[in-house]
Every structure is written in C-alpha cells, then in structure tokens.
Amino acid sequence: MRYFQLDLLLKGRKESIIVKAENREEALHLAKLKKGGVIIRVQETTPPLEERLKDIQNKILSYFKQKKVKPDSLIASVRQLAVMTNAGIPIYDALKEIANSTVDKTLQEILHQIAEDINSGLSLSESVENFRYQLGSLTVTMIKLGEQTGNMPEALFTLANILEEIRENILKFKKAIRYPLITLTAMAIAFVVLIMFVVPKFKAIFERFHAELPLPTRILLWLEHAFSTYGIQILVGLIIIVFVIIYLYRNNESIKYNIDKYLLKVYLIKDIIYYATLSRFTLVFTELVAAGIPVAEALDSAVAMVDNSFIKEKLETVKVYVERGVSLTDSFKETELFENMIIQMIGAGESSGQLDAMMRKVSDYYRMKFNYILDNMSSYLEPILLTIIAALVLLLALGIFLPMWDMAKAVKGH
Incomplete structure (x- = not known):
C-alpha cells in the first residue's frame, strides 16, 4: 500500500489529508468519499510516523509469533508422507492423517492448511512456499523437484535423508561446542563474582594510599563501577542489541548481506558456513540434474535454498553464465568459490556426460570436509579458549597484585 497527500478546497478553506491506497486513482476516490470538496493537488508521500511505528510493531510481533517446526517432527512427517504417497494414497488424505498424528502443534496447523490449499486447487509446492520460514528452503526445493520429475515419493525420501544428515551435523556441532561454552560461562561467572565482591575490598585499600594505580587495576575498578552501578542496564542493553541485530538480519537484505560477507572472514565460522553451504548446494543440484531437470532450472532451485547472501550472489551468476552459453565448468570457476580440484572434477563430468x-x-x-571440522571442533577452539582464560587471569592477577607490590615497596622505603 502507498500513501498520498491530497490538498482539498473545502468550504472556502484549504485542507490536507493523507490517504492510504493502492494507486493515485483509488486515493482520489477515497478522498472524495471521506471529505468531498475540490481536490487541488495529489502527491505520493511517506507514511505518517504513527503508521511506521505500527508497521514496525506488527513486524516485531509477527517475528516473535513465527515458530520453526521441530526437526524430528518434520523428518518423521516427511518420511510418513513419502511412504503414503508411494503407496498411492492421495496427498490430501495423507496430509490430513499425518496432521492428526503429529504432536508438534505448529506442524499440525501447517499440514492442515496445506491440505486445505490443495483441496482448493493449489499445488503442493505453491502451498508449501507460504511456509518457507517454518519448513525451510530445502523442503520447498525438494517438493518442487518431486513435482517437476513426477516422482514425489523419491523426492520426499531424499528430503528426509538430507534433513536427517543436517540434524546429525547440528547435534555434532552442539556436542563439540558444549565443553568450550560451559568453560567460558563458568569463567565469565567467576570473573563477574570477583569483580563484584573481591575488587571492592581492594579498592578501599588502594584509596588509602592515594597512589597512581596501574592500567590493569584501573580497568578492574572501572568494570566494578560499571557492573555495580549499571549492571541491569548493561544486561538489558545487550539483550536488546542481540534481538535488534537478529531482527535486522532477517528483515534487511543489505545488513544480512554485509553480516554474511563478514562471517566468511571469521576464524572457523567461515569454514563451517562455507562447507555446510556448498555441501547442501551440490547435493540438491546433483539430485535435480540426476532427475533430468535442465541445468539452468536445477541451478535456480539449488541456489534458492542457500542461506548465506554473499555465497548466494556468487552462485546466482552461474545461471547467468550458463544461459549465455558458457560451460558449467567455466561458470563455476568464475565464482571463485570452488578450488581448482573441484573445477577439474566438474569439467571431467561435463565432458564425459556424467555430470550427476x-x-x-x-x-x-x-560433506567429508564439513564433518571433519565438526569432529575436530574442540581442537580448533582450544587456542581461543586458552587465550581468553589466560587474558582474564592475567588481568585479575596484574590488576590486584601490581598495586600491592607498589605499596609494599613504598612501605619498605619509609
């Protein structure tokens, strides 16, 4: 919807109103119905502040209301749907049956809605597209594959296998970072406790001598003052900042692109994102090509399920090059995402007619590279963990003992 400002001449007086309408003609019609009079001028304008605030509020509320389906429930339902469609049961009946048997309330509502959409004439992929956030891009892509190939059961079985693999990788990742997170959390709590309860006792001693304090001590005293005076405000502020960043990441393409690009430069995170993304992209692309889908269409569907905006932009150029007549091998090479060995493998497959x-x-x-990173996550994180712990211990030790040594020297000097 757009907003229009209309200047009216009403009973000899000039008056301005703002109307919300699809186009200029509708705005004129609404203004005549509301006010009457003679319309002098019409121009498109920005939404009023109240409307903008209301729009932001609605977006935030809808963001919190959105719930993703639990992976286990989705995998079980996809497998069940694959078995039932393979047995010749109509999709509408299968969806209704699965919806009644699932314990995930969000998934239950989605399946009922998809069944009703199919009953009203929509295809399965058209209906599932409306639940891309809840079900994931991969689910939408694989269902489209099933419709394109005419073999929905096989596409659903493949989808269930891929979802299971993703779930296993997520569980591996959580298991790998559990110990480092527990260690860091315990260290952070211990550090805050020392700052809040131990440092103030030394603060009173330091103030008696009126000596110039070393930098580590000043940092500790500043942290103690900040935590004791603004502790709650700092905590609330951090929570708000995190939610704002997440909200902007999901709703602002420019911010999402810049964050995605930056993450590909961060130690360890860049490898996890890179190998996970390309593993899924090549897997979906392979399934589509093997099913006989044209390369350009297969690229479209495979790229659609890529989450990282920077990698997605690079992969989108592949289709552009292919449509211009460039070979798939050269198109992949132009992205600079694939190492030389991979380009040679794709070239060999393309030239021999065994691309899939x-x-x-x-x-x-x-997939092997991604699993290797997950299996060795602890060894990758150990240097970071040790550096953080060493820095905190060093700050505490120097902050407390340096002024004590200075005071001891001063006492001996007297």
Missing part, C-alpha cells in the same frame, strides 16, 4: 555422478563426488567431498 561427478557432482555426487563433489558433494561427498564437501
């Missing part, structure tokens, strides 16, 4: 088989090997390679 070679792409499957490429997908296996990225």
Whole structure:
C-alpha cells in the first residue's frame, strides 16, 4: 500500500489529508468519499510516523509469533508422507492423517492448511512456499523437484535423508561446542563474582594510599563501577542489541548481506558456513540434474535454498553464465568459490556426460570436509579458549597484585 497527500478546497478553506491506497486513482476516490470538496493537488508521500511505528510493531510481533517446526517432527512427517504417497494414497488424505498424528502443534496447523490449499486447487509446492520460514528452503526445493520429475515419493525420501544428515551435523556441532561454552560461562561467572565482591575490598585499600594505580587495576575498578552501578542496564542493553541485530538480519537484505560477507572472514565460522553451504548446494543440484531437470532450472532451485547472501550472489551468476552459453565448468570457476580440484572434477563430468555422478563426488567431498571440522571442533577452539582464560587471569592477577607490590615497596622505603 502507498500513501498520498491530497490538498482539498473545502468550504472556502484549504485542507490536507493523507490517504492510504493502492494507486493515485483509488486515493482520489477515497478522498472524495471521506471529505468531498475540490481536490487541488495529489502527491505520493511517506507514511505518517504513527503508521511506521505500527508497521514496525506488527513486524516485531509477527517475528516473535513465527515458530520453526521441530526437526524430528518434520523428518518423521516427511518420511510418513513419502511412504503414503508411494503407496498411492492421495496427498490430501495423507496430509490430513499425518496432521492428526503429529504432536508438534505448529506442524499440525501447517499440514492442515496445506491440505486445505490443495483441496482448493493449489499445488503442493505453491502451498508449501507460504511456509518457507517454518519448513525451510530445502523442503520447498525438494517438493518442487518431486513435482517437476513426477516422482514425489523419491523426492520426499531424499528430503528426509538430507534433513536427517543436517540434524546429525547440528547435534555434532552442539556436542563439540558444549565443553568450550560451559568453560567460558563458568569463567565469565567467576570473573563477574570477583569483580563484584573481591575488587571492592581492594579498592578501599588502594584509596588509602592515594597512589597512581596501574592500567590493569584501573580497568578492574572501572568494570566494578560499571557492573555495580549499571549492571541491569548493561544486561538489558545487550539483550536488546542481540534481538535488534537478529531482527535486522532477517528483515534487511543489505545488513544480512554485509553480516554474511563478514562471517566468511571469521576464524572457523567461515569454514563451517562455507562447507555446510556448498555441501547442501551440490547435493540438491546433483539430485535435480540426476532427475533430468535442465541445468539452468536445477541451478535456480539449488541456489534458492542457500542461506548465506554473499555465497548466494556468487552462485546466482552461474545461471547467468550458463544461459549465455558458457560451460558449467567455466561458470563455476568464475565464482571463485570452488578450488581448482573441484573445477577439474566438474569439467571431467561435463565432458564425459556424467555430470550427476561427478557432482555426487563433489558433494561427498564437501560433506567429508564439513564433518571433519565438526569432529575436530574442540581442537580448533582450544587456542581461543586458552587465550581468553589466560587474558582474564592475567588481568585479575596484574590488576590486584601490581598495586600491592607498589605499596609494599613504598612501605619498605619509609
């Protein structure tokens, strides 16, 4: 909807009103119904402040109301749907049956709605598209694949296998970072306790001698003052900042792109995102090509499920090059995302007419690299963990003992 400011001449007086309408003609019609009079001028304008605030409020509320479906429930339902469609049961009946048996309330509502959409004439992919956030881009892509190939059961079985693999990788990742997170949390709590309860006792001693305090001590005293005076405000502020960043990341394409690009430069995170993304992209692309889908369409569907905006932009250029007649090998090379060995493998598959088989090997390679990172997560995180712990211990030790040594020297000097 757009906003229009209309200047009216009403009973000899000039008056301005703002109307919300689809276009200029509708705005004129609404203004005549509301006010009458003679319309002097019409121009499009920005929404009033109240409307903008209301829009932001509605977006925030809808963001909190949105719930993703639990992975276990989604995998079980997809497998059940695959079995039932393979047995020849109509999708509408299968969806109704699965919806009644699932314990996930969000998924239950979604399946009922999809069943009603199908009953009213929509295709399964058209209906599922409305629940992309809750079900994930991969689910939408694979269901489209099932409709394009005419083999929905196979597409659903493949989807269930991929979702299971993703779930296992997430569980591996959580298990790998559990120990470092517990260690860091315990260290942070201990650090805050020392700042809040131990540092104030030394503060009173330091103030008696009126000596110039070293930098580590001044940092500790500043932290103690900040935590004791503004502790709640700092905590609330951090929570608000986190929620604002998450909200902007999901609703502002420019901010999402810049964050995604930056994450690909961060130690360890860049490798996790890179290998996870390319593993899924090559897997979906392979399944589409193997099913006989044209390369350009397969690229479209595979790229659609890529979450990282920076990588997605790079992969979108592949389709552009392919449509211009450039070979798939050269198109992938232009993205600068793939190492030389992978380009050679894709080239061999393209020239021999076995692209799907070679792409499957490429997908296996990225999956292997991703699993290797997850399996060795602890060894990657150990240097960071030790550095943080050492820095905190050093700050506490120097902050407390340096002034004590200075005071001891001063006492001996007297």
